[in-house]
Amino acid sequence: MQTSTGHLTYCTNIHPGENWPSHFAALKKNFPGIKKQLSPDGPMGIGLRLSNVASTELDQFTNLTEFKQWLADNDAYVFTMNGFPYGDFHHTVVKDQVHAPDWTTNRRVDYTQRMFRILYQLLPKGMDGGISTSPISYRHWHSTPEELQEATRIGTHNMLQVAAALIRKYRETGVIMHLDIEPEPDGILETGEEFINWYERVLLPMGRKEIAEQFDVDADEAENLIKQHITLCYDVCHFAVGYEPHQQIIDELAEKGIEIGKIQISAALKADLPKDADRSEIRAAFDRFDEPTYLHQVVAKKVTGHVKRYPDLPEALADIDNPMVEEWRAHFHVPIFTGEYGLVQSTQSDIVDVLAIQKAKSFTNHLEVETYTWGVLPDAKKLPINDSIARELNWVKDQL
Template sequence: MQTDQGYLTYCTNIHPGENWSDHFAALQQNFPSIKAQVSPDILMGIGLRLSHQASEELQHADNLTELKQWLSANKAYVFTMNGFPYGEFHNTAVKDQVHAPDWTTHERLDYTLRLFGILKQLLPGGMEGGISTSPLSYRYWHNTPELLKKATDVATANILKVAKELISIDHQSGIFMHLDIEPEPDGIIENGPEYITWYTQVLLPQGKPLIAETFGVTHDEAERLLKRHICLCYDVCHFAIGYEPHQQIIAELEEKGLKVGKIQISAALKAALPSDTKSRKPILDTFEKFNEPTYLHQVIAKTQNGQLLRYRDLPDALNDGANAAVDQWRAHFHVPIFTEELGLLQSTQSDIVEVLQINKNKRFSQHLEVETYTWGVLPDEKKLPINDSIARELNWVKDIL
C-alpha cells in the first residue's frame, strides 16, 4: 500500500511452492486475508517471489492474463520482486545453495531477464519497479583471490547485460525498473562498504565504456544510467548482523550518488554474552533452538576490543561459544519484526526503526518490503498463524511510519 514513505508490502517468499500453480494458490489463499487486516480500503502492492520454474510458466499468456485479472479483482498490484532464490526455498536444505546458480552463470542472467519481462507487464503505469538479487555469489565457492576476482568480473559483466536491457526498456517504453543488489554475510558483496567499493571500482569502470558505446552517450551519461538502473537492496537484517552504522552508510551512498532500490524490512537475532560460563550457557542453549537445517544462519560476533569474528553457520559459532573474548553475537535468522524480546535473546528491531527514521528524513527509497521468511522453521513456541503474523508485521511498520 502507498504510505508517506513509499510503497509498503511483504515478500511472498514466505509461501512455499516451486511451480506457478503453487505460487498462485498461495497468493489466492493468503493475500486477501492479509490485505483485509492491513489495507482493506486501498490498493495494496505485492512483493512477488517467483522461482525459476514458476517464472517460466508465468510467461504463458493464459497464466499471465489470469494473474492480471486476479490482481485487479483483489485491488492488488506488483511493484517489486525477489529474484534472489532461484530454486526451492522451503522444505529442503537450502543453505549456501540459495546463491545457486550465481551471477557467473547464464542461468542466473536468463532468470533475471525473464523476471523483468514479467514485471514490465505487471507494473502499474508511472510506477517504478525493482527486483532484488544475490550479491554476485557465495564467496567461499571461490577460495583464492584470483578466483574471487574472476567471479566478480564475470558476474559484473552479466549484471551489465541486465543494465543494458533495463536502459533499453526505459528508452523505448518509459517503464523504469532497477536491479537491486542485496549484500549478505558471506556473499561476494556482504556489507555496505563492499557494495560501494564494488560499484565504484568494478561496476562503473567496466560499465561506463560499455553503456557509452552501446547507447551513443557520454561517459557521464553512462554513469547516470547505471546509477539509475543498478541499485542497492538495503536488507536491514543483513546490515544489522554486521554492526553497520546505518546513518554513515546511507550518507556515503548519497554522497556517491548510489541509489537504494528497496529497503527489506527484516530483523536478526542478537544477544550479549556474559563473561562467566554459567550465565552464558542458557543464552547459547537458546541460540541452539534456532539451529535448524534449512537456511544458513551466519553469526558475526563482536569481541571486547571491537573486532568482528565471522562464522559461516550457527553450529560453527556454537562450537566456539566459550570464547571469552566475545561479548556479543548477531545471527542471520529473520525473526518476526514486531517483537524485540525473544526470551533470553533479542532482535535487531531497533535497526529497523533507525533505518525507517533515516528514510523519513531523506526519502532514499520508496520500496519497503517486509521479509520474514522463516516462520516455518521458528521454534514451536514462536509460531503463530501465518496470515495474522504477516498482517501484524505490516501493521507494526505502518505504526512506525
C-alpha cells in the same frame, strides 16, 4: 499499500511452493485476507517471489493474462520482486545454494531477464519496479583471491547485460526498472562498504565503457544510466548482523549518487555474551534456532572491537566460550514485531533506526517486510499466518 514514504508490502517467499500453480494458489488463499486487514478500501502491492520454474510458467501468455486479471479483481499490484532464490526455498536444504546459480552463469542472467519481462507486464503505469538479487556469488565457493576477483568480474559483466536491457526498455517506454543488489553475510558483497567499493571500483569503470559503447553516449551519461538501473537492496537484517552504521551508509550512498532500490525490513538475532561467566544457557537458547534449511551466519563482536565471522550457526556454537567474543548476531529473519526471544533478542532496534531515517527523508519508495521464520515464536505469540503478516505490516506502519 501506499504509505507516506512509499509502497509497503511483504515478500511472498513466506508461502511455500516452487511452481506457478502453487505460487498462485498461495496468493489466492492468503492475500485477500491480508489486504482486508490492511488496505480494505485501497490498492495494495505484492512483493512477488518466483522460482525459476514459476517464472518460466508465468512468462506464458495465458498464465500472465490470468494473473493480471486476478490482480485487477483484487485491487492489487506488483512493484517489487524477489529474484534472489532461484530454486526451491522450502522443504529442502537451501544453505549456500540460495546463491546458485550465481551471477557468473547464464542461467542467472536468463532468469533475471525473464523476471523483468514479467515485472514490466505487471507494473502499474507511472511506477518504478525493482528486483532484488544475489550479491554476485557465495564467497566461500572461490578459494583464492584470483578466483574471487574473476567471479566478481564475470558477475559484474553479466549484471551490466541486465542493466543494458533495462536501459533499452526505459528508452522505448519511459519505464524505470532497477536491479537491487542485496549484500549478505558471506556473499562476495557482504557489507555496505564492500558494495560501495565494488560499485565505484568495478561496476562503474566496467560499465562506463560497456554502456557508452552500446548506447553511443559519453561516460558521464553511461554512469547516470547505470545508477538508475543498478541499485542497492538495503536488507536491514543483513546490515544489522554486520554491526553496520545505518545513517553513515545511507548518507554515503546519497553523497555518491548511488540509489537504494528497496528496503527489506527484516530482523536478525543477537545476544550479549557475559564475560567470565557460564554461557551454557545462551548456547541452549541459540541451539533451538539451529535448523537445517537456511544458512545462519554469525558475526561476533570481539572485545577489541573487531568482528569474527562464522559461516553457519554450528561453527559459532562450537566457539561460544571464546573469551575474546562479547556479542553475537545471527542471520535469521525472525518476526519483526517483537524484540525479545527469551535470553536472545532481535535487532528490531535497527529496523526502528532505518525507518526513522526513511521517515525523516525518504531514500526509497519500495518497502518490503521479509520474515520467513514464524516457527521460532513462542506459542503465546503465534497467530495464523495471515494475521501474523498483517501484524508485521501494521507494526511498520506505526513506525512510519
